[in-house]
Amino acid sequence: xxxxxxxxxxxxxxxxxxxxxxxxxxxxxxxKAFRIRNRLQKNADFIYFGSxxxxxxxxxxxxxxxxxxxxxxxxxxxxxxxxxxxxxxxDLYLAAIQYMIxxxxxxxxxxIPIELRSFSPLWDRHxxxxxxxxxxxxxxxxIVLDMLYRPLAIDRRIKPSLTSTDYRRSKLYNGDEYIxxxxxxxxxxxxxxxxxxxKKAIEARYMLKIPEDHHIIKDxxxxxxxxxxxxxxxxxxxxxxxxxxxxxxxxDLFDERIQKNIHTIxxxxxxxxxxxxxxxxxxxxxxxxxxxxxxxxxxxxHLSEPGKRHVAxxxxxxxxxxxxxxxxxxxxx
Amino acid sequence: MLFNSIHFxxxxxxxFVLFFACPHRFRWFLLLCAxxxxxxxxxxxxxLLIIASTLLDYFxxxxxxxxxxxAGRRKYLIxxxxxxxxxxxxxxxxxxxxxxxxATFTHFNMFYNVPAFKALLPIGVSFYTFQTLxxxxxxxxxxIQPEKHVGIFALYVAFFPQLVAGPIERSQNLLPQFYKKMxxxxxxxxxxxxxxxxxxxxxxxxxxxxxxxxxxxxxxxxHYQGSSLIIATLFFAFQIFCDFSGxxxxxxxxxxVMGFNLMRNFNRPYHAQSISEFWQRWHISLSxxxxxxxxxxxxxNKTTFSKWIFCIITTFFLSGLWHGANWTFIxxxxxxxxxxxxEKRYAGFTDAIFKFFRIHKIPALQxxxxxxxxxxxxxxxxxxxxxxxxxxxxxxxxxxxTGLREPFIFGNGMGALGITFHDFMISxxxxxxxxxxxxxxxxxxxxxxxxxxxxxxRWAVYLFLTLCIMNLHALEEIxxxxxxx
Numbered sequence: 001x002x003x004x005x006x007x008x009x010x011x012x013x014x015x016x017x018x019x020x021x022x023x024x025x026x027x028x029x030x031x032k033a034f035r036i037r038n039r040l041q042k043n044a045d046f047i048y049f050g051s052x053x054x055x056x057x058x059x060x061x062x063x064x065x066x067x068x069x070x071x072x073x074x075x076x077x078x079x080x081x082x083x084x085x086x087x088x089x090x091d092l093y094l095a096a097i098q099y100m101i102x103x104x105x106x107x108x109x110x111x112i113p114i115e116l117r118s119f120s121p122l123w124d125r126h127x128x129x130x131x132x133x134x135x136x137x138x139x140x141x142x143i144v145l146d147m148l149y150r151p152l153a154i155d156r157r158i159k160p161s162l163t164s165t166d167y168r169r170s171k172l173y174n175g176d177e178y179i180x181x182x183x184x185x186x187x188x189x190x191x192x193x194x195x196x197x198x199k200k201a202i203e204a205r206y207m208l209k210i211p212e213d214h215h216i217i218k219d220x221x222x223x224x225x226x227x228x229x230x231x232x233x234x235x236x237x238x239x240x241x242x243x244x245x246x247x248x249x250x251x252d253l254f255d256e257r258i259q260k261n262i263h264t265i266x267x268x269x270x271x272x273x274x275x276x277x278x279x280x281x282x283x284x285x286x287x288x289x290x291x292x293x294x295x296x297x298x299x300x301x302h303l304s305e306p307g308k309r310h311v312a313x314x315x316x317x318x319x320x321x322x323x324x325x326x327x328x329x330x331x332x333x
Numbered sequence: 334m335l336f337n338s339i340h341f342x343x344x345x346x347x348x349f350v351l352f353f354a355c356p357h358r359f360r361w362f363l364l365l366c367a368x369x370x371x372x373x374x375x376x377x378x379x380x381l382l383i384i385a386s387t388l389l390d391y392f393x394x395x396x397x398x399x400x401x402x403x404a405g406r407r408k409y410l411i412x413x414x415x416x417x418x419x420x421x422x423x424x425x426x427x428x429x430x431x432x433x434x435x436a437t438f439t440h441f442n443m444f445y446n447v448p449a450f451k452a453l454l455p456i457g458v459s460f461y462t463f464q465t466l467x468x469x470x471x472x473x474x475x476x477i478q479p480e481k482h483v484g485i486f487a488l489y490v491a492f493f494p495q496l497v498a499g500p501i502e503r504s505q506n507l508l509p510q511f512y513k514k515m516x517x518x519x520x521x522x523x524x525x526x527x528x529x530x531x532x533x534x535x536x537x538x539x540x541x542x543x544x545x546x547x548x549x550x551x552x553x554x555x556h557y558q559g560s561s562l563i564i565a566t567l568f569f570a571f572q573i574f575c576d577f578s579g580x581x582x583x584x585x586x587x588x589x590v591m592g593f594n595l596m597r598n599f600n601r602p603y604h605a606q607s608i609s610e611f612w613q614r615w616h617i618s619l620s621x622x623x624x625x626x627x628x629x630x631x632x633x634n635k636t637t638f639s640k641w642i643f644c645i646i647t648t649f650f651l652s653g654l655w656h657g658a659n660w661t662f663i664x665x666x667x668x669x670x671x672x673x674x675x676e677k678r679y680a681g682f683t684d685a686i687f688k689f690f691r692i693h694k695i696p697a698l699q700x701x702x703x704x705x706x707x708x709x710x711x712x713x714x715x716x717x718x719x720x721x722x723x724x725x726x727x728x729x730x731x732x733x734x735t736g737l738r739e740p741f742i743f744g745n746g747m748g749a750l751g752i753t754f755h756d757f758m759i760s761x762x763x764x765x766x767x768x769x770x771x772x773x774x775x776x777x778x779x780x781x782x783x784x785x786x787x788x789x790x791r792w793a794v795y796l797f798l799t800l801c802i803m804n805l806h807a808l809e810e811i812x813x814x815x816x817x818x
Binding site: 001003004011014015018019022026150151 | 517519522523792795796799800802803804806
């Protein structure tokens with residue numbers, strides 16, 4: 001028996017060693033956390049969070065550049081770590097920023113786009129976009145966790161915060177008016193394009209009324225406080241939306257609802273002493289690609305090459321102002 | 334408590350150490366407490382059902398033991414059957430029959446208002462109910478003496494390695510082992526650990542990876558056709574095998590580490606050359622249960638042709654129903670009944686085809702074709718087993734061979750299956766690896782062959798399997814399929 005115990009001990013050591021070597025090559029952390037962590041470790045001047053609206057490359061694009069790349073072309077003296085990913089969420093950015101500060105990465109600026117569509121339960125409560133594992137990693141991330149993350153995941157201790165039933169039964173509103181559950185908008189006829197469904201898809205994604213105490217707004221406020229304490233400036237901006245299409249289907253009500261929602265976000269940030277850069281209505285319909293993109297049958301914020309370049313140009317001024325203000329502030333103290 | 338949990342990783346070594354540290358006369362008590370704890374981790378109050386079932390069969394067994402004739406014992410057997418099947422019916426089948434009646438009454442515009450029975454299905458209820466029933470029937474038949482020790486009997490019903498998903502043990506095999514004094518035996522422990530490792534690999538690495546595709550496609554089959562449906566169905570065939578046989582291997586291995594031998598539950602079922610052979614290789618503890626307690630008592634082979642057909646249909650109907658209270662399981666069982674009957678009735682038909690094409694001169698090819706034919710039929714039946722509703726299953730069966738030209742490997746096709754091409758290829762490689770192991774098993778006992786290999790090779794295999802379990806498992810929560818039965 002002693003021989004067996006000894007063999008088991010040696011086997012455990014061997015397993016630990018192999019696992020260590022494996023995670024050196026293939027870190028055992030969730031994909032999106034891995035991607036963000038890699039970007040943070042570049043020690044770039046700017047960390048640019050965001051969703052596919054930042055990086056999406058339409059098949060007809062020639063160069064596949066992201067907004068971050070265009071921004072770098074305009075501000076070549078700064079390095080930019082593009083930490084954007086599909087379906088980014090504010091709570092994930094918050095967790096990543098906490099990790100960033102804990103691991104002593106101090107960029108000159110953090111850029112966070114806010115997508116109005118992300119407030120809709122269609123996005124906000126989507127089971128694939130809860131990032132429970134990623135948030136867990138950012139909270140506890142270390143080399144030990146790198147080694148043990150995958151083995152521990154067998155145990156499913158990191159339970160999903162939402163089930164697909166929760167998601168499908170989430171309620172959707174146009175202002176205060178209930179318009180149906182998520183499942184009414186993600187199956188059957190909504191899988192194919194039609195004018196009628198497009199109108200309803202816009203309604204479900206943009207026409208909601210964002211409450212002041214929405215958890216995304218709370219996360220924004222937490223980010224502001226966290227970065228302020230760490231002396232890192234942050235630039236929040238509202239991503240451009242295809243407002244012309246929205247107006248086409250919902251007329252003035254579309255603009256009215258969007259303006260109100262932007263105002264809610266603006267007011268919440270103002271309470272924290274932070275400004276919101278609003279470029280929601282700055283782009284033309286032709287600068288969005290969703291109508292030509294076969295992968296999408298609903299309105300979204302994916303941009304063409306000129307659209308992405310346009311956004312980069314618009315961002316230059318507020319970025320320079322932020323950096324100048326930070327320099328002034330540092331001089332003052 | 335799941336076998337693939339940190340909880341079990343802590344629980345089992347503690348039980349193991351205490352078991353061998355404990356004097357023999359107290360070991361049954363330790364195992365009984367451990368077994369009840371194991372079960373109560375899921376839902377504590379449902380342990381009362383196990384205790385109720387245990388006490389009922391214990392006392393009925395004692396009472397039957399006092400009766401010298403079968404006729405005298407019959408009433409106690411009936412009480413045991415009513416009690417056990419009553420629990421099973423209430424928790425598993427009541428709502429199904431209730432809803433079926435409601436639909437029927439509604440169809441004829443008749444009033445029907447029996448409320449649903451709102452309770453969770455107790456995990457493993459079908460397994461331990463069948464286990465205790467086999468005890469009562471064996472005592473009734475006079476094949477075994479009733480167990481006098483209530484604690485040992487309770488342990489027989491609740492023995493934790495096989496409590497929730499089998500193998501469904503016979504009292505003749507398991508009860509005497511609880512009286513035997515077990516000693517620490519390094520060889521047996523290694524052998525048990527090997528089985529646990531292999532079972533865990535099949536469950537965590539293979540079954541759970543395949544489940545991602547299966548759940549995606551079967552969750553909404555109307556989005557798919559042709560190759561996607563075929564892939565998902567083939568994956569499900571291997572998923573359910575790896576899931577269930579993996580669980581059985583862990584159960585058998587866990588018992589073996591402590592010195593107990595449980596019956597073999599699977600024997601390379603997809604290498605069967607006929608449906609009857611498939612049932613001798615798949616879920617052996619259940620199929621032999623139905624053979625001994627349903628098929629043979631109904632008349633078995635030794636009866637008229639029409640009654641034999643009735644026996645087969647009844648047995649497969651009950652087997653389908655045992656798996657779940659849903660028409661999909663019943664259709665699955667009936668499909669197997671049809672296969673079985675057709676196979677027996679037209680036994681010479683395939684031989685004639687092989688002769689016609691002169692395949693009979695190449696026995697290996699003939700074997701392969703028989704295996705493929707059997708596997709195809711089994712897979713077709715799995716569609717009904719896995720589909721959520723009969724209409725889903727009918728859709729899948731209808732569109733199985735539609736749009737086969739559409740590429741599924743590249744472009745959006747693979748994404749629509751919920752995995753990347755890389756993950757898909759890993760799954761295929763894992764299946765090839767498993768079937769390679771099964772192929773070796775055809776030519777002898779793989780564990781004996783393996784033990785003769787050099788130590789470095791055995792260690793390399795252990796390392797490989799452990800690292801795969803640690804790193805290649807799916808990240809989604811995939812419970813053991815057979816828990817629901």
